[in-house]
Amino acid sequence: xxxxxxxxxxxxxxxxxxxxxxxxxxxxxxxxxxxxxxxxxxxxxxxxxxxxxxxxxxxxxxxxxxxxxxxxxxxxxxxxxxxxxxxxxxxxxxxxxxxxxxxxxxxxxxxxxxxxxxxxxxxxxxxxxxxxxxxxxxxxxxxxxxxxxxxxxxxxxxxxxxxxxxxxxxxxxxxxxxxxxxxxxxxxxxxxxxxxxxxxxxxx
Amino acid sequence: xxxxxxxxxxxxxxxxxxxxxxxxxxxxxxxxxxxxxxxxxxxxxxxxxxxxxxxxxxxxxxxxxxxxxxxxxxxxxxxxxxxxxxxxxxxxxxxxxxxxxxxxxxxxxxxxxxxxxxxxxxxxxxxxxxxxxxxxxxxxxxxxxxxxxxxxxxxxxxxxxxxxxxxxxxxxxxxxxxxxxxxxxxxxxxxxxxxxxxxxxxxxxxxxxxxxxxxxxxxxxxxxxxxxxxxxxxxxxxxxxxxxxxxxxxxxxxxxxxxxxxxxxxxxxxxxxxxxxxxxxxxxxxxxxxxxxxxxxxxxxxxxxxxxxxxxxxxxxxxxxxxxxxxxxxxxxxxxxxxxxxxxxxxxxxxxxxxxxxxxxxxxxxxxxxxxxxxxxxxxxxxxxxxxxxxxxxxxxxxxxxxxxxxxxxxxxxxxxxxxxxxxxxxxxxxxxxxxxxxxxxxxxxxxxxxxxxxxxxxxxxxxxxxxxxxxxxxxxxxxxxxxxxxxxxxxxxxxxxxxxxxxxxxxxxxxxxxxxxxxxxxxxxxxxxxxxxxxxxxxxxxxxxxxxxxxxxxxxxxxxxxxxxxxxxxxxxxxxxxxxxxxxxx
Numbered sequence: 001x002x003x004x005x006x007x008x009x010x011x012x013x014x015x016x017x018x019x020x021x022x023x024x025x026x027x028x029x030x031x032x033x034x035x036x037x038x039x040x041x042x043x044x045x046x047x048x049x050x051x052x053x054x055x056x057x058x059x060x061x062x063x064x065x066x067x068x069x070x071x072x073x074x075x076x077x078x079x080x081x082x083x084x085x086x087x088x089x090x091x092x093x094x095x096x097x098x099x100x101x102x103x104x105x106x107x108x109x110x111x112x113x114x115x116x117x118x119x120x121x122x123x124x125x126x127x128x129x130x131x132x133x134x135x136x137x138x139x140x141x142x143x144x145x146x147x148x149x150x151x152x153x154x155x156x157x158x159x160x161x162x163x164x165x166x167x168x169x170x171x172x173x174x175x176x177x178x179x180x181x182x183x184x185x186x187x188x189x190x191x192x193x194x195x196x197x198x199x200x201x202x203x204x
Numbered sequence: 205x206x207x208x209x210x211x212x213x214x215x216x217x218x219x220x221x222x223x224x225x226x227x228x229x230x231x232x233x234x235x236x237x238x239x240x241x242x243x244x245x246x247x248x249x250x251x252x253x254x255x256x257x258x259x260x261x262x263x264x265x266x267x268x269x270x271x272x273x274x275x276x277x278x279x280x281x282x283x284x285x286x287x288x289x290x291x292x293x294x295x296x297x298x299x300x301x302x303x304x305x306x307x308x309x310x311x312x313x314x315x316x317x318x319x320x321x322x323x324x325x326x327x328x329x330x331x332x333x334x335x336x337x338x339x340x341x342x343x344x345x346x347x348x349x350x351x352x353x354x355x356x357x358x359x360x361x362x363x364x365x366x367x368x369x370x371x372x373x374x375x376x377x378x379x380x381x382x383x384x385x386x387x388x389x390x391x392x393x394x395x396x397x398x399x400x401x402x403x404x405x406x407x408x409x410x411x412x413x414x415x416x417x418x419x420x421x422x423x424x425x426x427x428x429x430x431x432x433x434x435x436x437x438x439x440x441x442x443x444x445x446x447x448x449x450x451x452x453x454x455x456x457x458x459x460x461x462x463x464x465x466x467x468x469x470x471x472x473x474x475x476x477x478x479x480x481x482x483x484x485x486x487x488x489x490x491x492x493x494x495x496x497x498x499x500x501x502x503x504x505x506x507x508x509x510x511x512x513x514x515x516x517x518x519x520x521x522x523x524x525x526x527x528x529x530x531x532x533x534x535x536x537x538x539x540x541x542x543x544x545x546x547x548x549x550x551x552x553x554x555x556x557x558x559x560x561x562x563x564x565x566x567x568x569x570x571x572x573x574x575x576x577x578x579x580x581x582x583x584x585x586x587x588x589x590x591x592x593x594x595x596x597x598x599x600x601x602x603x604x605x606x607x608x609x610x611x612x613x614x615x616x617x618x619x620x621x622x623x624x625x626x627x628x629x630x631x632x633x634x635x636x637x638x639x640x641x642x643x644x645x646x647x648x649x650x651x652x653x654x655x656x657x658x659x660x661x662x663x664x665x666x667x668x669x670x671x672x673x674x675x676x677x678x679x680x681x682x683x684x685x686x687x688x689x690x691x692x693x694x695x696x697x698x699x700x701x702x703x704x705x706x707x708x709x710x711x712x713x714x715x716x717x718x719x720x721x722x723x724x725x726x727x728x729x730x731x732x733x734x735x736x737x738x739x740x741x742x743x744x745x746x747x748x749x750x751x752x753x754x755x756x757x758x759x760x761x762x763x764x765x766x767x768x769x770x771x772x773x774x775x776x777x778x779x780x781x782x783x784x785x786x787x788x789x790x791x
Contacts (some may be wrong), residue, residue, distance in 0.1 A: 008509065009406040011757040012502065030315045031397040035389050038423060042385055045427040049474070053431065053467055057446060061460030137462060140444040143433070 011028065029178055036182050040189050047193050050148060051200060054141050058204060066138045068201050069125040075118035076198060082111035083191040090184040093177040102167045103182060108187065109160050112153060119150050138204075145197045149190065156186050227388035233319035234744050235304045240636070242300030245326075246293050249333055251707075253288035256281040258661050258704050265697030267678035275677040276364035279348030282675065283365075284336075286351030287373070290479065291380060292333055294621055298486035299384070299422065300329060302628060303415040304393050305636065309734035310412050312400025312752045312774075314745045325390070328383035329452065335376040342368035352472055355447040355465050361454060370440055370788055374433040381426045382431075384465060387530070391419045398434045400733075406510065406774065409732050409758040410503065413510050414489020417517040418482045420442060423469035425521070426505040434473040439445040439463065454611065469531055473524040481520040485513055486762070487624035488555055491577050493758070494631050495559055497730045498574035499566030500769050502759035504558040507639030512551035519548040519631040529597050538597045544713050545595030567762065567769070571728070574645035576627035578652040580620050585618025608668025611661045619657045626653070626710070633714065635734055638741040641717040656703035729770045732758050737774055 057063070080083060085108035092100025159194070163179040222228035232238060263273045273281075295577050304322070308315055317323045339346035348364030349357060356362050358370050365373075395416045399408070408416075433444040439460070447468040448460035487510075496503040503509060525533065559581055568574065584741040590612040594600045603609060626649070634640055671677075672689050679685055725740040738748040752774040761773040 007514075008507070009404060011404060011406040012506065012759070013292050031393050034396055035318065037391045038389050039385075042389075042423050042427060045424045047432060049431040049471060053435065053471065055447070056467045060462045062445075074466055083334055112536055137445055140438070140446065144438070148434075184658070185724050189604070 031076060032182060033185075034191060036185060037090045039138055040186070043189070043193075045146070047196070051196065054145065054200065054204075057137055057141065060137070063137060064202060066126070066136060066142065068142070068193065069122040070124060071118055071122045072198060072201075073122065075115050075122065078115040078118060079194055080193055082108045082115065083187050085111060086180075086184040086187040089180050093180040097171050098167065098170075098173045101173060102164075103178065105160070105164045105180065105183075106169055108183075109157060109164055111159070112157060112187070114155075116150055116153060122146070142201060143162065145201070147199050149194055149197060152193075153190055158184075159183060217473065218353045224590055224723065227699055228744075232398055233315070233323045235316050235319070235322060236324055236636075236742065239301050239303075239305035240710070241326050242296055242304060242329065243302075245333060246297040249288050249337075250293035250297075252337075253285045253293060254704055254707070255693050256285040256288075258701060260285065260696040261700040263677065264645060265694040267680075275423045275664060276345070276348055278677045280346050280364050280369070280674075281352070283348050283350055283353075283373075284339075284346050288336070288757045289349065289618065290483070291377070292627075294483045294617075295422070298324065298483060298621070298627060299391065299415060299419055299714055300387055302486060303410070303419065305632070306411055306734065307391055307415060308398070309737070309742065309746060310409050310732055310758075311395060312733050312747070312754060313394060313397065313398040314671060314747060314751070317393045317398050318390050321386045322390050323382050328379060330677045332376045332380035332383060335372055339365065339369045339372040339376075342372065344368055345731055352469075352476070352552075353436070354472075355439065355448060355463070355468050356451050356460075359436065359448065360451065360458070371437065372438045374440075378437075379431050384426055388423045388684055391415060392423070396731055400751045400754060403773075406701050407754055407757045410492035410506070410509055410513070411489040411490070412487070413513050414485040414487070414492075417513050418485035419519050420437060421478045421485070421520060422482045422633035424473045425482065428471045428475035432475075435471075437466065440634065466528075468533060469528050470525070471713055474521075476527060477524040483617055483621050485516065487580070487621045488513065488765045490624050490628045491559065491564075492555075493730075493732065494573050494577050494627050495562050496746075496761060497631075497728050497770075498577070499563050500569070500729075500761045501562055501566040503760055504561035504564075505554070506757065508554055509558055515551040516548060516659050517546060519551070523548055523595075526595050526600070528588060529600045534731060535597075537730060542596050546592065547595070549592055549595075552588060556588070558579065560615045571630075572641075572643055572650060572729075573627045573631035575650040575654075576623045576630065579650065580623040580627065582654075583615050583623060583657065584620040586662075587612055587620055589612075591616055602667055602671075605662040605673050605695070606668035607674050610666060610674050611664030614664070615661050619661065623654070623657075629714070630729065632734075633717070634727050636716060636723060636741060639717050639720050640723035641713050641720065641728065643780065645709055645713040646651070647685070649706060649713065652706035652709065654702045656699050656706060659699040660696050660703065661697055667692060719787050730769070731760055731770050731772050733773055736774055 076162050085104045089104035089108060092098075092104055106179050123143060125143065159179070160183055163176055163183055166179070211564050214229075222232060222234065229237060232241070254644060259270075259273055260278060263269055263278055297323050307313070336346075338785055344365050344367050347353065347369035349366075349370060353370070353373065363370075383525065395408070395412060432447075435444075438444045438449045439446055445460040445463035447465055448458070448463040449465060450461045451756070475711045492503050492509060523541060523544045524535065526545045529538055529541075559577075563578075590608070594603060594609065605777075630641065630646055667689055668674075670685065671687055672685055679690075709721055725737075726735040728735075733752055733754070734742070736752060737743075737746055754773045755776050756771065758764075758773055760773075762769045763771055
């Protein structure tokens, strides 16, 4: 039944069968997935508002655009590959291939760490170029947007580390399937956020 | 695969089944204990905020009489009073307190779906409270920037607490938001994924609907506060200029340039207005359930009530700039926000009509919770209507910086929700403690609070129309303010101190009743599931060996032909019985 159909229910007329089979206690998987979807909604709100702040601040007269370090392109490729590896890890987990999960998951984590190191290096390049946060709002926003994104990826890596460790411990694949699925969704989301931010930085 | 309820799965159940005093009452993962922890902490800080307001009133009535209230102290009291009341008391109490207690019980679940995260939510909330209170003990004291923390003044020298105080405030808010997010994810997921068999969305009591939608609002709106807190912290610490413009500070230009204070205002109010409904929607839900129960009548227009909650939730995100008319804006922009503000009054008015129509021809029992609910209807109509005045740009401009606004928002989001808090505590106290309180004392508490609150806030509207500005430490000889205004200020202060003292009745009643007589498991004859737990008060896991099954909505009161004047949600229908249709009562 659609959500509108559910909201149109005349519940006072149905004191009969127990809710026409409605039973929401369906186990841990939907709960974890629902919680992640909600969390992604919260993060979307956070990232969106940072982006809105960026756009609004740009219109102030003191705004001077900066040239973004070319290293960001390489970092972006690393994050795409991390997401692709996550996707393979998920595919392997669903088909019960623990070996595939191990390698894909490890590679995804390594590429993500490489991305973070790359982002840090990009900060260094900006700093060496003589632009410092206090003087340039564009630089401050660059560091803010990349920093917030990196922080969330770092949080994801904490969860990833636990999943990867369990995968290498020889645990049954079905016991880490959910973790891998959740990580994959989260990585895809962060990839999307990065591309929105990166586009925003490049266009401005 | 046969379904196993989340909190029913053996291994997990064992994991958070408490065995020791510490795991049962301190590091508890039981939603009921967490609810009580949240509530007690929130009420504790609420009392601090109440004391601060008493000091403010003393200063306003008797300026220059108290050596311990300097101008900077006054602004610190205003700021911390507002911040505590809105966020650390009301948001935490409605969602962390009532949300935690009622969602699993009303939905027929054993617990929240993520009990550990739920526990963590409370402790992180406590940390945010501690950080906030710490600001009283740092050099310069807490911030005195006003609860809206507007830059540039919030971080400039001369504003009380512009060094440590503001930083601690912002950090505390950030920590609070983390706590709220952990709790909020739990509440929404529990409502969506852990309702018992038969509990369709439209069979949920309106309390759950109110808390559910308010939590979604919180999850989407608090990020705006977080974003602005992060950016302002950077402005105040490492010297960025997100919000801070170039300003002359003590004759010298500060280190900032080009920042946009208006950007902060947009972000703040993008959170700030939904925040009004984060507090109001749970109150709406709780009032609906308590009114129906004590009027022995189904809630009037249940579906409208649900739709109105959802509509208000959606609309609350597109009215924020009506708080910023005086900041200056494009007239079309102002027109848009004035219009949306008027539109949001429509679903809100529907709710008020439906409460009144629920009372109409009801079998009204004027018990303590009912008195508070009826009091709420009065104060809410009052505060709501003055809100319509202020929602219009031309009326708002002259009134915005006066006591009219203070009267309005205290009526609509101070007194009204607090009356609901009392109604709900009096209504569910027997469930939570297993004891019954002293009704007479409760009724005295109501009349003192209700009439007292009116005598505080009604005169403020007149002060506002006279043009008495708000946020002033003292007025001195001001030509356009007549002397009678000061006499009114003295009267308001006496009322405020009286109302504050009257709350002692409440605390004494609640505390003494813990040793009082035992209550019946369902003393009000309510239909909702929380009154049907096998133990009274409910134990860990709520439901004994098996979860309840729901057969009907939450408002089967005074059903014609029924043996009692209420039918619980988990009572099966008699064979061949059809539901009572309030739209066609005669069949």
